[in-house]
Amino acid sequence: MKLISLFLSAFRNIEQETLRPGQALTLLSGLNGQGKTSFVEAISLLSIATSFRTQRDDDMIAENHQYSRVHGIVETAPGSVRELAMDLKRSSGKTAWIDGQRAKRLGDFTGTLPSVLIHPGDIDEIRGAPALRRKFMDMGISMASRDYLGSLRELRTAMESKRAILSKVFRGTFTNMDRASLRAINETAVHPTWRIVKARSEFVSSLSATLGGYWKRILRAQGPEPRIRVDYKCFLSKSVIDSSESDLLDLVRRNFDESLKSEIDQGKILTGSQRDDFEFFLNNRPARRFASQGEARTMVVGSRLFLADEISRMRGERPLVLVDDVLTDLDRNRRHGLMECLAGTQVVATVSDCTALDRTGISDSIMYIVENGGLTLATE
Ligand SMILES: Nc1ncnc2c1ncn2[C@@H]1O[C@H](COP(=O)(O)OP(=O)(O)OP(=O)(O)O)[C@@H](O)[C@H]1O
Ligand SMILES: [Mg+2]
Numbered sequence: 084m085k086l087i088s089l090f091l092s093a094f095r096n097i098e099q100e101t102l103r104p105g106q107a108l109t110l111l112s113g114l115n116g117q118g119k120t121s122f123v124e125a126i127s128l129l130s131i132a133t134s135f136r137t138q139r140d141d142d143m144i145a146e147n148h149q150y151s152r153v154h155g156i157v158e159t160a161p162g163s164v165r166e167l168a169m170d171l172k173r174s175s176g177k178t179a180w181i182d183g184q185r186a187k188r189l190g191d192f193t194g195t196l197p198s199v200l201i202h203p204g205d206i207d208e209i210r211g212a213p214a215l216r217r218k219f220m221d222m223g224i225s226m227a228s229r230d231y232l233g234s235l236r237e238l239r240t241a242m243e244s245k246r247a248i249l250s251k252v253f254r255g256t257f258t259n260m261d262r263a264s265l266r267a268i269n270e271t272a273v274h275p276t277w278r279i280v281k282a283r284s285e286f287v288s289s290l291s292a293t294l295g296g297y298w299k300r301i302l303r304a305q306g307p308e309p310r311i312r313v314d315y316k317c318f319l320s321k322s323v324i325d326s327s328e329s330d331l332l333d334l335v336r337r338n339f340d341e342s343l344k345s346e347i348d349q350g351k352i353l354t355g356s357q358r359d360d361f362e363f364f365l366n367n368r369p370a371r372r373f374a375s376q377g378e379a380r381t382m383v384v385g386s387r388l389f390l391a392d393e394i395s396r397m398r399g400e401r402p403l404v405l406v407d408d409v410l411t412d413l414d415r416n417r418r419h420g421l422m423e424c425l426a427g428t429q430v431v432a433t434v435s436d437c438t439a440l441d442r443t444g445i446s447d448s449i450m451y452i453v454e455n456g457g458l459t460l461a462t463e
Contacts, residue, residue: 095121113453197402227397252350297385406432
């Protein structure tokens with residue numbers, strides 16, 4: 084899978100521009116505020132149908148414009164290309180297109196261009212709220228497996244219905260029929276929850292098993308791996324990791340049954356995989372409280388390398404890796420270690436200082452200078 088070209092119109096500070104990434108590393112270099120991240124954001128929009136830096140689609144439309152368009156040509160296999168496009172209309176949301184056909188659901192569009200993003204905000208996953216870590220798990224697993232997205236969607240529908248019924252408790256209109264409906268909804272939630280927990284448990288345990296290796300490769304370190312592990316904190320209990328599939332189904336069902344009375348008493352959902360979390364440990368200490376900034380950064384970068392390999396393994400195609408601003412944050416050795424880990428991968432990386440990366444030894448690398456929303460191919 085390769086991104087062949089990306090055309091942008093009225094996107095952030097970019098009037099009209101076409102980016103033609105190389106086969107391997109494409110560096111976008113330029114001063115602050117010139118549009119480097121905007122190019123990365125546009126690629127990511129074609130991949131995950133949403134921006135990684137704003138929840139308001141209108142923010143991406145260039146000032147004084149009503150419409151914005153991002154169009155990409157992707158080579159899915161040698162000789163076979165797909166066209167992806169996203170139209171943004173001010174105050175009216177977005178429309179996704181695959182090969183000229185309007186995508187009925189954004190979910191159908193997501194993942195056609197698999198990508199992994201490495202950016203400065205990732206570090207919040209170490210110390211920030213559980214929602215950030217769930218987002219990482221969900222994004223990662225759904226890039227690798229489309230079924231997972233279906234389970235999340237099923238569960239979200241069940242939870243919305245459950246929430247609506249529980250809200251009747253406060254309005255004083257809750258009846259015995261509602262109690263029966265809640266039981267029925269819980270039953271529809273059992274299987275998707277089981278699939279989600281199973282996928283997350285497997286995902287986190289593979290991350291835990293491999294993160295030390297990525298750490299070592301980024302540091303180009305010799306000797307033993309550091310003691311790094313990642314623990315899945317499932318809403319059920321820690322024992323899910325060793326449970327058989329039928330035991331896990333029973334655990335989910337029992338947990339839902341046991342929580343129902345308190346949920347009705349309090350008029351809110353008290354259990355479910357929307358409470359899941361995971362935690363990084365470095366030398367047996369929680370990274371959240373003990374890791375240095377550089378250690379935390381290396382862990383999250385390592386977790387992205389894991390994700391890229393996981394997507395390659397599950398889908399049989401290498402995702403595009405987007406690296407925004409992180410290179411200048413890493414010391415020289417780690418920058419090169421990261422690039423070595425990404426050999427054979429199509430990478431689009433931004434740097435505000437073109438000396439941040441010595442490209443010698445990185446085959447097929449190209450560099451664009453980004454200035455005022457425009458691109459110029461840099462000559463060696
Ligand atoms: N909707 C918009 N319309 C016009 N300009 C915008 C819009 N949104 C952001 N900008 C501006 O676009 C410029 C480019 O932003 P971008 O984040 O891409 O810069 P950058 O090159 O990544 O900078 P840095 O090195 O500081 O990260 C900035 O000046 C920003 O204020
Ligand atoms: Mg930037």
